[in-house]
Amino acid sequence: MRRKLVITAGLAVTMVSAGIGIASAAEAAVPTVNCPQVTVNVNVPAQAQAEVDNNLRLLDQQINEANNRIAATVGQGGAGFIQNAILGPLKDKRFAAINRIETAISRNAARPDLKAETLATCTLNENGAAPVVTTPAAAEPGNNLGILTNTCDTSNLAPHDGFQIGNRCVSTEFGEVGAAANNSTLLITRAPGQVRRNQPFTLQVSTRNLIRDRFLAAGQGGYYVESSVLQNGLVRGHFHTACRILDSQNQAPAPEPVPAFFVATEDNKGGAQADTVSIQVPGLAQAGTFQCSAWAGDGSHRIPMMERANQTPALDSVRVRVR
CATH class of the missing domain: 2.60.40.2550 (Immunoglobulin-like)
Structure with a gap:
């Protein structure tokens, strides 16, 4: 069974029960990230639905984490700190998440082109747009066994680049296992x-x-x-x-x-x-x-x-x- 989705991730707004949250004057002074929306507007196979949803939530979580780090490091690291320490790694994480969505769909349908190269790059709202994105709670991965992690998005190590160097995080999916x-x-x-x-x-x-x-x-x-x-x-x-x-x-x-x-x-x-x-x-x-x-x-x-x-x-x- 497949269903047509039009799902977006990456809007830098705060949704609350009363409507749209407005950043306070103090918050407005802190820069926040501005990321393009990631829209899945193709038929998503039922087998891929959970993985697609989890990665869309992860894209929003990545924005939250980047904004939290910007707020926690105001005044640190010099002029290039945010670009080098936050926006650069955020681009890599977003690219990996979008690629995982494409891969999940491609296992049971044609691989979509979600424009990962373009949508991975985020810019900076110097005036401080609202920094938090609220998303539905995701089901706990790993059959509720309390796994440590299943993604490099939670790692402090640099991404593995295909060469034989340790102290890196490998984001490549395991792939197919036979009977x-x-x-x-x-x-x-x-x-x-x-x-x-x-x-x-x-x-x-x-x-x-x-x-x-x-x-x-x-x-x-x-x-x-x-x-x-x-x-x-x-x-x-x-x-x-x-x-x-x-x-x-x-x-x-x-x-x-x-x-x-x-x-x-x-x-x-x-x-x-x-x-x-x-x-x-x-x-x-x-x-x-x-x-x-x-x-x-x-x-x-x-x-x-x-x-x-x-x-x-x-x-x-x-x-x-x-x-």
Whole structure:
């Protein structure tokens, strides 16, 4: 079922039961943001209705938060403070929210063009228009489980830009998850127990329910930027293989060192049936115990999602002794 909506978000007015609220003289001295209206005037599929409504409410909430921050930081930061610290981030948040509305609709209908680039930019009311927008209360997300957040709009971190940099907030939606019988699995089927230093060896890796045809280069800004996409119910992606030395076998290793060996496999093969790929390791120079691992990734390098929480993700590890 679909219904035609004409919904707007972003009006900088205060609606109260008695009519339209008027800003006081004191409030008028404080600048407020002036954002274009976001209007959804297309048929919204029933499946997308809740997500569209939530993002429209979020657009109004973003205006409220920006105005509150302006009021709380009057006189701070110099001439460019409001533009750099408030209007700039607000533009990014509005663009993301409008894009999420378009994406939600596009899952079951043609993708609308809501002019996100144009409508994301807000200006400043130097004379201080009424700063608060009142919207209906939204249903609590996360099935009332008390989730911490489900959006980067509540984060103080900079937006993730597709490059391999931490302390960022990733706003990319998770995307599509397949049925349990179609979820990806992976197994290292053959590996040597021991090799000499610099001796080449082979790891054999088997994957199932993984179409190995999608790999966005992380070094070129393709990291965490694409939602998971299914083809005939199967994840499109690739798998990684890496070997790292273990300083101890009694505690978890440090996460940041670069592995001694790493390769991504996107060979335009794979599918619903299990097949096996031979990974050639050119040799490991350092003596010690190595953890050699393989794990599946979607197009943007995340381990594919599973239908249930008690399914084992598509990853495996073995120990290889280098002497």
